[in-house]
Amino acid sequence: MAQLLPYGFNLSSITNIAERQVVDILSRRLSPQWMLIPNFNFRLNNVDHEVDLVVLNADYGIGIVEVKGGRIGIKNGQWVHNGNPENPDDQARRNAYGLREILLEIIPTLPKVLSWGIALPDSTAIVGELPVDVERNQVILQPDLDEPDLALHRLFARRIQLLPTEVERIIEALCPTMSFTYDSNALDRMVREHITSVCEAQVGAIKELDINRRIYVEGRAGTGKTYLAKRWVWSGLTHEDSRILLTCYNDPLGQQFRDEFDDIEPRGSVTAGPFLRIMLELEGMPTPEFENTNDSEYWGEKVPAHIIDNWVKVTARFDRIVVDEAQDFSPAWIGLLESLLDPAGENKFFLLADERQTLIDRGFRAPGIDIGWVHARLVANVRNPRDIAIIARKYLDGASAPSSMPSANAIATRVITTDEEAVAEAIAAVQYERDRGFASEDILVVASSPALRDRLRQESGFGIAEDRALGVVSCEVAHRAKGLEYPVVIVVSGFDGFKVNALYVAITRASNRLWLVGGPQFLEDLGLGG
Numbered sequence: 001m002a003q004l005l006p007y008g009f010n011l012s013s014i015t016n017i018a019e020r021q022v023v024d025i026l027s028r029r030l031s032p033q034w035m036l037i038p039n040f041n042f043r044l045n046n047v048d049h050e051v052d053l054v055v056l057n058a059d060y061g062i063g064i065v066e067v068k069g070g071r072i073g074i075k076n077g078q079w080v081h082n083g084n085p086e087n088p089d090d091q092a093r094r095n096a097y098g099l100r101e102i103l104l105e106i107i108p109t110l111p112k113v114l115s116w117g118i119a120l121p122d123s124t125a126i127v128g129e130l131p132v133d134v135e136r137n138q139v140i141l142q143p144d145l146d147e148p149d150l151a152l153h154r155l156f157a158r159r160i161q162l163l164p165t166e167v168e169r170i171i172e173a174l175c176p177t178m179s180f181t182y183d184s185n186a187l188d189r190m191v192r193e194h195i196t197s198v199c200e201a202q203v204g205a206i207k208e209l210d211i212n213r214r215i216y217v218e219g220r221a222g223t224g225k226t227y228l229a230k231r232w233v234w235s236g237l238t239h240e241d242s243r244i245l246l247t248c249y250n251d252p253l254g255q256q257f258r259d260e261f262d263d264i265e266p267r268g269s270v271t272a273g274p275f276l277r278i279m280l281e282l283e284g285m286p287t288p289e290f291e292n293t294n295d296s297e298y299w300g301e302k303v304p305a306h307i308i309d310n311w312v313k314v315t316a317r318f319d320r321i322v323v324d325e326a327q328d329f330s331p332a333w334i335g336l337l338e339s340l341l342d343p344a345g346e347n348k349f350f351l352l353a354d355e356r357q358t359l360i361d362r363g364f365r366a367p368g369i370d371i372g373w374v375h376a377r378l379v380a381n382v383r384n385p386r387d388i389a390i391i392a393r394k395y396l397d398g399a400s401a402p403s404s405m406p407s408a409n410a411i412a413t414r415v416i417t418t419d420e421e422a423v424a425e426a427i428a429a430v431q432y433e434r435d436r437g438f439a440s441e442d443i444l445v446v447a448s449s450p451a452l453r454d455r456l457r458q459e460s461g462f463g464i465a466e467d468r469a470l471g472v473v474s475c476e477v478a479h480r481a482k483g484l485e486y487p488v489v490i491v492v493s494g495f496d497g498f499k500v501n502a503l504y505v506a507i508t509r510a511s512n513r514l515w516l517v518g519g520p521q522f523l524e525d526l527g528l529g530g
Contacts, residue, residue, distance in 0.1 A: 002030035005037045006175045014038055018069025019052050022119050022145070026053075029148050033057055037174055044098045051095045053119075054174060055152065058167050059412060061160035063115030064099060065140070066092040069122050074131065089134050092116040106173045111160040121145065149387055153411070153528075161412065161432060199382035203228045210235055210348065212374045216367055217352045219378030220399035221392070221508035225352040226253070226483050228378070229324040232350055233261065233270060236320040242268030245321040245340065247275045249328035252465035252476065253483035254278075257324075259469070271318070275333065279307045282340075284315040304333075311336060319345035325483050326353040330362035356397060357505050359479045381508075383485060385410045388507065388514050395526050396504040410513040413528050415520055419452060419494045422517055426492045427460050429515045430473055433488045441468045444486035445475040446506040448518075452494040453477050478502035485511050493518030 004011075004027050011027075014020040023038045030036075037054040053065040070082045079087040096116035103110055119140040130136065137154035144151040162170070203224045209215050210232055219225050229246065236244050246257050254274025261270035271278060276299060279285065288306050292298060318340050323329065329337075334351070341347050353364065367373040381389040381399040388410055392398030414425040426445055433443055445462055447453035453475055456462055462475035465484060474486070478498070482505055489510035491503070497518070498506065507514060516523060523529045 001032060002027045002034040002036050003032060005035055005171065009038065011038075016052075016067070016069070018121050019067045021069075022065070022067045022121050023053060025121075025145050026148050029145075030152070031149065033059065034152070035171070040099075040174060042099065042102055044102060047098075049095050049098050051099065054099070056167065056170060057152075057156070058162045058164070059159070059410075060152070060156040061111065061113060061115060061158075061162060062099075062103070062170060063117065063156060064092060064096050065117050065119050065155075066095070067119045067121065069120075072120055072123060074128075077131070088118045089131065092118055103170065103173060107166065107169050110166060110170075113158050113160050115156045115158065117155045119145075150390070153387070159412070163435065199224045199227055202378060202380055202382055203231060206376050206378065207231050207235065209374060209376055210350070213346075213348050214367070214373045215348075215350045215376065216373050217350070217376045217378060218354065218366065219352070220354055220356060220381065220397075221504065222381040222383030222389070223354075223378035223399050224382050225354065225378060226324050226485075229322050229350070229352050230257075230260070232320070232322050233272075236322075236346065236348070237268040237270070240268055242320075243318045243342070243345070244268065244270045245278070245318045245337070246270060246272040246324070247278050247322075247337075248324040248483055249275050250325065250480050250482050251277070252474075252480055253325065255466045256484070271316075275329070276303050276307070279303075279336075282314050282316040284313045286310055286313060307336070308332070311339075314340070316340060317342040317345070320348045320350070322350045322352075324352050325357070326351040327355045327358045327364045328360065328362065328482075329364055331364065333362075334364075334367075357482055357501060359482075359499075359501055359505070383511055384508060384514075385512065387411055388510055391526055391528075392504065392508050396500065396507065398504060398508060410510070411528070412513070412515045413523055414515065414517045415523060416517060417519060419455070422452065422492050422494050423456055423459055425517045426456060426490050426515075429490045429517065430460070430462075433513065438488050439471065440473045441471050442487040443473045443490065444481065444484065444488070444509055445473060445490045445492060446481050446509065447475065447477055448493045448498045448502070449496050450477055452492065452496075456492065478505040481505060481509055484509055487512040488515075489513070490515040490517065493522045497522060 011020055011024055014023060023036060027036055035056040040051040040054045042049050051064045052067045055063045055065060066088045068081055068088045072081045078085055079089060093116060096114050100112065100114040117138040117140055121142050124142050137157055140151050206217065207228060217225060217228065233244050233246050236242055248254050251274045257272035261272040290302055319342060321337055321341060323337065338349055341349060369375055379399060381401045384392065386401045389401035393400045416422045416425055430443055445456060447456055456475050463472035465474040465476050465480060468474050486509055491506045520529060
């Protein structure tokens, strides 16, 4: 629910029925980061002004909404309300300019942008054309109130971001009798706690499938696959002789696995890490005699060939093998892993995949039910706040968020025209989030190309995801970010732009806040243009 100010505000005090209905709907359906101040009155230049609703959000700025119930239209270029001339557009505009003037006198450093709009709760559609000085995003119709977060997202097209101190001063100016302490991270904590509980509820049921020996789980990004994979590792550690292998393809996630399961004795042993590196470390696998050039030829050709040529020498065996991001594996690699299972042990093999995240196609296909595999599906996005999940679902075929998932108003956009601007805006976004209280290790920057990533690292001091524990901002391309999760993700689309699957991966890494930095078309394709 949104915050109604002043604290304890009584909705019944709003005498206008349409205004009361709009405030009631917004207060119940908006997330807590939105603050609503109904019936705000002020005097400027000896003229009284009454604003139906002041709307405040640290990530969007400040704006006003004028509410008009009943029948409203435009005849011969003039607004008509219930048959009488009445111009809500002019009223909203004058009130917005007046409120801005008052606030700037109190807070001279405040940005001069103040959004305004008109809510028409009894109108369901627009027939004909709006006046040239009114844009569609400034008009909130009855259907728009079904998803008020999106309606206000469109209304605040010219968004500004307010520092906590600015929010506090605005509230003190508009509600001087109240005591209010603004906590910029309160919503982030609430969202994370709620998402964790929803994730546990979804994953909990499927986890019990580990009574079966072969399980294939499919789920879009953010549905809890990695969380489930780790749960299956822990549930397999039934005694001190348990031998578990947990792997994935990309290095950052594999390193995260290795760090988490580095020392779990006496519960058993877990071999965890990125696939190719783990295979080179298996008992019996000879050390390659060729030079480690750490390039695409080394990891893409020489190491896989070395592993296959020497596989018969491997003596390591496991009771349970869990493969996360299995869509990155070739059928041959899956076969090699399965051969590591000890038939005298648990002999359990679990694959978790999202073919929508396939960035390099190595021929992976889901194993068939006809050969003994149990199939399960994770359906709900339990990582991203609802507003991020909506974009991933609507434009990138992601998983839908459950209706109970909170909306964090977590999306910020920046329009750029050159790679130089992209780098500058990304660095500024990182600094803004640091100022809000996020640590550097909470922030991931995802670039659309290796060249842009390298430039960002060079000009900013950003590092690689494997160094996250050292307190640096991670800066990667999408294929190295798969499986990772960060409170703040800044997606930077340069001149070359993102491929669809890569953009899907990048956006769905964010657990609290998402920045989208790119050209006008990049934002337009995600429904964020204008």
